[in-house]
Amino acid sequence: MKTAVYRKEHFNAAHRLHNADWSEATNDKVFGKCNNPHYHGHNYEVVVKVVGEIDPETGFVMDVKLLSDLVLEHIVEKFDHKNLNVDCPEFNTLNPTAENIAKVIYEILRPFIATSLDLSITLYETPRNFVQYPA
Amino acid sequence: MKTAVYRKEHFNAAHRLHNADWSEATNDKVFGKCNNPHYHGHNYEVVVKVVGEIDPETGFVMDVKLLSDLVLEHIVEKFDHKNLNVDCPEFNTLNPTAENIAKVIYEILRPFIATSLDLSITLYETPRNFVQYPA
């Protein structure tokens, strides 16, 4: 049976929800106040889950300190105190919904995690709105 | 790979655990102080999870605002500040355990969620007692 290891980190960022292919009326209808052209923001909490076998020598699936360092270097450094739409090329044409941010985080981190380990990202946009990729 | 979207809402309600087919002695033995005939109560937290593909146009699996509205209209409006045993026909003959409340919430919400999406309910009776349906 496999074991999961989780590490939670956080970053604060501004964003807006917007589809440049749509009229402003459609954007307003679909995204409401999240479409504010001057942006709003969140304290994002990101939980990274890694699943695999426990190494009998260390007792670790993966050293959670190394996992934390990966998230700090590749995710928090990139997104913290940033405007996701403006400062982050990942979202130049991709709408920064919680779903898409979680998927982008997964794709950034996947190459740094051993292929024997499964990876999943849970992203809290607020304590009451959150997503997981892959589910 | 699929993505999950979660929304948390809450309601406050009274209930008692009781099986009308049993003697009072059996009810007391099985349900203990939860069988108090004058009821007790909880701040219930309900987390609704919807799993599916991310729509490339919106970046949403499902608009979490719509998901919140569904829970407010069909669950919170029905159960908040109510006595589950007395005020809610769903529990006239069904014991309002956390398990059964979660299942009832699932059955109420399921028809309002697109059939392409999976649905699961997590219900916190207290921060230390909670259930999930389906698991």
Place this chain on the structure above:
Amino acid sequence: MKTAVYRKEHFNAAHRLHNADWSEATNDKVFGKCNNPHYHGHNYEVVVKVVGEIDPETGFVMDVKLLSDLVLEHIVEKFDHKNLNVDCPEFNTLNPTAENIAKVIYEILRPFIATSLDLSITLYETPRNFVQYPA
């Protein structure tokens, strides 16, 4: 300078807000859905704060284990899984608002705390509604 020691405990109870001297219309107007005659309920969190000097022999203002035992014996035992209006004589004629419950808890506990120590009660009715007595 003095030091405060805090202990948090919890109980689950049913209640309704109601003033027997008023008409039902006035009760509905003032207390709204909290006036449901069949009751609703909460997970109450109670934080007991005791302020005094640190005893140089123990390093304690007051042994938090003894403080916890006092709250369990005199408050949790009395209110947990109860209907405050029906089962608890303290609220036979006193409306069980959070303010009044906090004051009742203070009055019950005060005789058990050394007179050299100050006492204050914070009561969470929900994570978003809470009171403190004395303020």
Place this chain on the structure above:
Amino acid sequence: MKTAVYRKEHFNAAHRLHNADWSEATNDKVFGKCNNPHYHGHNYEVVVKVVGEIDPETGFVMDVKLLSDLVLEHIVEKFDHKNLNVDCPEFNTLNPTAENIAKVIYEILRPFIATSLDLSITLYETPRNFVQYPA
């Protein structure tokens, strides 16, 4: 002895820390990444505390439902999903630090609270950074 009543609400907003009287170098030195010209954001939690006597007829210091409505109408409606620097005249020339936001919230709400009641605002910018006005 007086009693305090607390109500917690939340809003999500973008902001940047900036003093227009200073050079960009000084702004960067003092405000660091909080000075990002494209903004960042937070999930703000605001706790409103009102202190006074318990009304013997209602058992309330102040009806927490009315207190919640005041915060929703005058604070959340104004700041939620907004860019504090751009969308909110209160911060056109006032730096939207947590301290200043708390003070602005106090000044907005003070006229709506009975003069017999004391008011204090606690504002969480993140779960680890928060302020209170007046202290």
Place this chain on the structure above:
Amino acid sequence: MKTAVYRKEHFNAAHRLHNADWSEATNDKVFGKCNNPHYHGHNYEVVVKVVGEIDPETGFVMDVKLLSDLVLEHIVEKFDHKNLNVDCPEFNTLNPTAENIAKVIYEILRPFIATSLDLSITLYETPRNFVQYPA
């Protein structure tokens, strides 16, 4: 469809991470400050998850009071206020990483849970580091 029931309990313990087959240099390199020979400690939160069918007579998958009692008797009693490395034979030769503690808890509890029910353990070493066995 099956239902999950969860119960959260907690214990406070000291531990160090150490592999007696390694040199001190290797222990320091792999475990860093967690290898402090004088130990450090944590408030562990353990969430026990049991999955099965809802019993139509009780409305329970498993009585969460009985589940709580099992965890208190077999886990909290054994590990609370203990030094895991020194006081607990389970970790005499097994490194008390979160992964291994979760697995040990699973193995202790598994015989007490009906074979028709699945069991899984989530262990929080801190609010930001946690593990699940089996995943």
Place this chain on the structure above:
Amino acid sequence: MKTAVYRKEHFNAAHRLHNADWSEATNDKVFGKCNNPHYHGHNYEVVVKVVGEIDPETGFVMDVKLLSDLVLEHIVEKFDHKNLNVDCPEFNTLNPTAENIAKVIYEILRPFIATSLDLSITLYETPRNFVQYPA
């Protein structure tokens, strides 16, 4: 009116409660399982509160980043992943109760905070046991 600024940090440590001037029987009677000679441990959360006037140029009472740095350098660096009784000279003859740890943290930090500002420390030993110095 003054404003308070708060910053929360955390450290994990082992400790035991013990008075070397007492017999073992008295230590056991007073401190119970907290007197385990092999130590136990906690995830300590420390909240540092600084009270003063808002600087009109910065909008800060005190830059919370500088406050965080002070706590990390002088408190977390000193106590994290340590055995308070053995590794920390502050507790060689002082019993490391939560009260005494809070007071020690206050005395360490006080010289680094401007004399125009008031300082207070809240220390969580567990989410349910905490202290404040000065009260």
